[in-house]
Amino acid sequence: MKIGMSHGAGGEIMQDLISDMILGNIKNKKVNGGVGLEDLDDGATIPIGENEIVISTDSHTIDPLFFPGGDIGRIAMAGTVNDVSVMGARPLAIANAMIISEGFSGEELERIIQSMDEVCQETGVAIVTGDTKVMENDKLDKMIICTTGIGIASKGAITPDSGLEVGDKIILSGSVGDHGISLMSYREGFGFETDLKSDVAPVWDIVQTALNIGGVNAMKDPTRGGIANALNEMTSKSGLGMYLDEEKIPVKREVHAASEMLGIDPFEVANEGKVIMSVKPEKADEMVAAIRKTKYGGGAQIIGEVTDDKHVILETSMGGKRILEAPIADPVPRVC
Numbered sequence: 472m473k474i475g476m477s478h479g480a481g482g483e484i485m486q487d488l489i490s491d492m493i494l495g496n497i498k499n500k501k502v503n504g505g506v507g508l509e510d511l512d513d514g515a516t517i518p519i520g521e522n523e524i525v526i527s528t529d530s531h532t533i534d535p536l537f538f539p540g541g542d543i544g545r546i547a548m549a550g551t552v553n554d555v556s557v558m559g560a561r562p563l564a565i566a567n568a569m570i571i572s573e574g575f576s577g578e579e580l581e582r583i584i585q586s587m588d589e590v591c592q593e594t595g596v597a598i599v600t601g602d603t604k605v606m607e608n609d610k611l612d613k614m615i616i617c618t619t620g621i622g623i624a625s626k627g628a629i630t631p632d633s634g635l636e637v638g639d640k641i642i643l644s645g646s647v648g649d650h651g652i653s654l655m656s657y658r659e660g661f662g663f664e665t666d667l668k669s670d671v672a673p674v675w676d677i678v679q680t681a682l683n684i685g686g687v688n689a690m691k692d693p694t695r696g697g698i699a700n701a702l703n704e705m706t707s708k709s710g711l712g713m714y715l716d717e718e719k720i721p722v723k724r725e726v727h728a729a730s731e732m733l734g735i736d737p738f739e740v741a742n743e744g745k746v747i748m749s750v751k752p753e754k755a756d757e758m759v760a761a762i763r764k765t766k767y768g769g770g771a772q773i774i775g776e777v778t779d780d781k782h783v784i785l786e787t788s789m790g791g792k793r794i795l796e797a798p799i800a801d802p803v804p805r806v807c
């Protein structure tokens with residue numbers, strides 16, 4: 472077998488590669504009984520004393536490096552901070568490894584580093600260690616950034632993606648499809664006239680607001696494969712289902728228009744600044760109101776609730792129902 476682009480595109484094909492070739496060939500997959508590799512969560516946990524250390528890592532290959540709403544530096548930092556955050560942990564520190572191609576612009580590199588620093592300052596995270604390598608320009612497409620993040624939570628307070636409970640309300644922190652659709656529109660050379668931008672942003676403020684209110688049973692950031700993938704991962708790992716009101720899922724007018732033109736479902740494309748939360752029903756209204764006051768959570772909505780019927784069911788605007796399936800692969804490649 473040979474690796475194809477869809478093996479890195481956050482859908483069923485990538486999941487199969489991970490289970491068949493990666494998990495099967497690694498023996499030691501967890502530490503001290505924490506969340507480990509086989510749990511395939513946003514990050515792993517290492518219980519130590521009264522705390523759990525959360526660790527998560529990402530490689531970033533986005534094309535192009537600079538896009539409407541951000542650049543590879545912002546996405547590298549926000550992406551890792553967000554994976555640590557949605558585990559229910561306060562992000563603390565980042566390790567940053569960069570592989571740069573020979574001939575890369577020093578000015579652009581500086582802009583990228585400044586974008587990283589901006590996210591760090593906003594979230595109170597420090598870049599504490601790193602590594603820099605250079606490769607011949609015909610062997611690497613401009614740059615790859617690998618970020619590893621560490622965070623901390625009290626023991627037992629983490630929010631795994633498998634923690635859904637029947638009757639929980641599902642909160643989505645804002646509009647979907649902005650990142651993937653804006654990137655695709657930009658690459659295809661249209662969409663310059665619109666305000667459509669990537670949503671790439673750190674979600675720690677949203678997460679912290681929710682954790683302070685309490686009652687969060689599960690969280691996930693809907694990145695590659697979009698909400699279709701994230702919601703199905705949450706339900707299948709929990710052995711439960713969801714009933715969602717499609718009209719409550721915010722999709723910007725420009726995203727809707729561009730998706731139709733591109734023939735892409737905005738529910739299946741990446742977001743880079745959103746959170747899905749499964750919360751105790753009595754906390755949901757207070758939580759949405761509080762999240763709407765945060766910088767990046769203004770569009771938060773309760774989009775539905777957890778059921779015991781094992782499918783993600785969407786009630787459509789026409790009153791019909793359809794099952795929202797996990798995508799085979801994200802329709803837009805190299806989005807993060």
Ligand code: MG
Nearest residue numbers: 513554692694
């Ligand atoms: Mg994630």
